Structures are given as C-alpha cells and as structure tokens.
Amino acid sequence: MLRILLHRLLLSVPLLIFVTALTFFLVSLTPGDPAVVILGQNRAPEEYQRLREQLGLMQPVPVQYAGWVETLLHGSLGTSIFNNESVVAKLNARLGVTLSLVVLTSLVSAVVGVALGVASALRRGALARAVDILSLLGIVLPSFWVALVLVAVFAVRLQWLPAIGYVKPSENLGGWLRSLVLPVAVLAGPAIGLIAQQSRNAMLDVLDRPFIRTLRAGGVRPGSLIYRHALRNAGVPILTVIGLVFIALLGGTIIAENVFALPGLGGLAVEATGRHDLPVIQGIVLYFTVIVVVVNLIVDLLYAWLNPRIRVS
Structure with a gap:
C-alpha cells in the first residue's frame, strides 16, 4: 500500500509540471x-x-x-493582475463551493447509479432498458438547457428551490443543501446513467462466473452473495468510472456555477480567462490538477483494498 502511495506521488510531480507549463503557454497564445x-x-x-x-x-x-x-x-501563487489580491486567498475563498458541488454530485451519482446498475443486473428487462435511456438522455441533453428547465419549473413556477446563489453550510445547513439541489441535479443526470451502465455490465460479468454459481449452490444468502461477493468483485471497474466522473465534474462546474451564480472556481476561471489574469488561471489549473492527483490516489488505494492482488503486483 505504501509503495502504491509513493509511486503515485512521484508520478504526480511531472504531471503538475507538464499541465502548468502547457496551460501557461496556451494562455499566452490566446x-x-x-x-x-x-x-x-x-x-x-x-x-x-x-x-x-x-x-x-x-x-x-x-x-x-x-x-x-x-x-x-x-x-505562493502570486497576486491577481487586476487587484493585487493574493491568488491563494482568492482561490481558497471559492474552493469550498466547488468541492461542495463536486463531492455532493459524486456521492449522489455513485449511490443512485450503483443501485440502479445492481438492480438492472438482477432484474434486467425493463429496468435495464430504462438505464440505457437515462444514459442516452444524459449524453444528448445539453446541461445548460436542463439547468434552465429545472430553474423554470422548481424555482420560478413552484418556488421550491432558489434559482441562484450559495449559502455556506456554517451559516445555514438547510440553506446550503437547498442552494445545491438544482446544480447537483443538472450535473448528476449524465453521471448516474454512466455509472449505472458500468455497474450493470460489471455485475453481469461477475454473476456469470463459476464461483458465484458455486456459492449459490452452497446455500449462501442472496444478500450476502450480491453485496459481499459479486459487488466487491465488480468494484474495480465501478470505482474507475466513479473516479472519472469526479474528475469530469471539475469541468462541469464551469457551466453549473455560471448558470446558478455559484461563487466557485469554475466561475472564477471564466472571469480570469476573459480578463487574461494569468496568475489566477495558473492557480486554478494547479488546484484542479492536485485534486485530480488526490482522487486518482484514493481510487488506487481503494483498488488495493478491494483486490489484495493489486498490492503485490
């Protein structure tokens, strides 16, 4: 486990150098x-x-x-070109908003997606087709259009949820959750379909293996057979797609934060790019890259926990 950790940390150094250098040169050409x-x-x-x-x-x-x-x-990450404000202070003030949105969306997508995938693998039929339709709709429907429809229905017409704005959890936990419901719904739709499809395919593959039939013939309870044996063996590909979804959501926050007026890093990235504020852009890229490295590290450690053979490979 320690070897995996050190290996990933060493690989992250050239990745950080490459990504920041590439961003710096590309922004200078815009x-x-x-x-x-x-x-x-x-x-x-x-x-x-x-x-x-x-x-x-x-x-x-x-x-x-x-x-x-x-x-x-x-x-230090320097200061903003336009107001001489510390880039670190500027980013840290917005980091919590983006992490709240990405983490909450990932949790909702993972729980609902895995549940739908497992259920469709067991029941198949209509539920499996529904998962395919959900995944297709998530790919086809533009996120900004879905966001506008949800705002028109739940914020304007029904007035159940706020259309824009963000409430800090330290100020009002209920208000924080309500301010994130619509952005999370917009981002979670495509992710749920993708995770559900991957979960179903992985479960179907595992359920057809000989050891599952042996356990079933040996009288193992269905609940233990599904969740303790089948789902754990199907966990590696499921974890892979969940990790990819988390990383993809970092880019998705740009749309959600601008539509719902959330003061996160995505909105700041758009603002800094329009003003050519290179120190701020570089800081955001560095933050996002570090988050990607940490997420990949966590996924690798979970691989080793699910499959002990990975620890010695």
Missing part, C-alpha cells in the same frame, strides 16, 4: 492583453508600455513561467 483591459482603449502608449513592464509581460514566455515556478516554490 488573444487579449491584461494591460489593455486595465487601461482601456484610450490609453497613452507610454503608460501602456510601462504597465506591461510592471506586469512582466515584456519578458519571454519561458522566463515568465520560470518566475511563476519560483514563486510557487516559495509557497
């Missing part, structure tokens, strides 16, 4: 100039050049990236 955004179109040429020098934009891109890495090694 149209836009922070100095123009700050000064406006009616600017004096001398003032424009002076501001670009102050922001370090006159240096070559590799030199700018090296300076950012040096700042990172000193435990």
Whole structure:
C-alpha cells in the first residue's frame, strides 16, 4: 500500500509540471492583453508600455513561467493582475463551493447509479432498458438547457428551490443543501446513467462466473452473495468510472456555477480567462490538477483494498 502511495506521488510531480507549463503557454497564445483591459482603449502608449513592464509581460514566455515556478516554490501563487489580491486567498475563498458541488454530485451519482446498475443486473428487462435511456438522455441533453428547465419549473413556477446563489453550510445547513439541489441535479443526470451502465455490465460479468454459481449452490444468502461477493468483485471497474466522473465534474462546474451564480472556481476561471489574469488561471489549473492527483490516489488505494492482488503486483 505504501509503495502504491509513493509511486503515485512521484508520478504526480511531472504531471503538475507538464499541465502548468502547457496551460501557461496556451494562455499566452490566446488573444487579449491584461494591460489593455486595465487601461482601456484610450490609453497613452507610454503608460501602456510601462504597465506591461510592471506586469512582466515584456519578458519571454519561458522566463515568465520560470518566475511563476519560483514563486510557487516559495509557497505562493502570486497576486491577481487586476487587484493585487493574493491568488491563494482568492482561490481558497471559492474552493469550498466547488468541492461542495463536486463531492455532493459524486456521492449522489455513485449511490443512485450503483443501485440502479445492481438492480438492472438482477432484474434486467425493463429496468435495464430504462438505464440505457437515462444514459442516452444524459449524453444528448445539453446541461445548460436542463439547468434552465429545472430553474423554470422548481424555482420560478413552484418556488421550491432558489434559482441562484450559495449559502455556506456554517451559516445555514438547510440553506446550503437547498442552494445545491438544482446544480447537483443538472450535473448528476449524465453521471448516474454512466455509472449505472458500468455497474450493470460489471455485475453481469461477475454473476456469470463459476464461483458465484458455486456459492449459490452452497446455500449462501442472496444478500450476502450480491453485496459481499459479486459487488466487491465488480468494484474495480465501478470505482474507475466513479473516479472519472469526479474528475469530469471539475469541468462541469464551469457551466453549473455560471448558470446558478455559484461563487466557485469554475466561475472564477471564466472571469480570469476573459480578463487574461494569468496568475489566477495558473492557480486554478494547479488546484484542479492536485485534486485530480488526490482522487486518482484514493481510487488506487481503494483498488488495493478491494483486490489484495493489486498490492503485490
């Protein structure tokens, strides 16, 4: 288990370097100039050049990236170009919103998706077809359209849930849950179908194996046979798709946070990209990459727990 942990941590270092470097160079190629955004179109040429020098934009891109890495090694992500606010403070203030949305959506998707997958593997027939339809609808229907429909029905017409805004759990736990119901519903729809399909296929594969027939013939109780033996052996592919869903939700938060006006990292990424605020963009990419590394590490550890052979492979 410790070897798996150390191996993953070592692999994460070049991943962080590659992702941050690629993001830095790609953002530098996109149209836009922070100095123009700050000064406006009616600017004096001398003032424009002076501001670009102050922001370090006159240096070559590799030199700018090296300076950012040096700042990172000193435990800082720099400051925002537009308000000189600490990037770490800016991101930490929004991190809880994004994590709340992603974690809650992942939990709902995993529980409902696995339950539907197991049930459709046991009963098949109409339930299996319903899972296929749910998965197809999740792929076909645009998330922003689903979000607008849910807002129109549950927020505007029925007035059961807030249309926009976020309540901190420390202020009002019930209000926090209500503010996340619609965003979670929008993001969980496609994820539930995907997890349900993978769970059903994995369970069907395991249920057809000889050891299941042997256990069934030996009089093992159906509940123990399904949940203790079959589901555990089907756990590796199910965990894989749940981990992929969690990672994909990091990108999905951009739509949800903008539609429902949630002050998370996704909305901040859109704002920073529009303003070409490179330190903030780099900070968000770094945060997301670290989250991906942590999620993959947790999934690997769960693999080893489910299948002891992985620990010695």
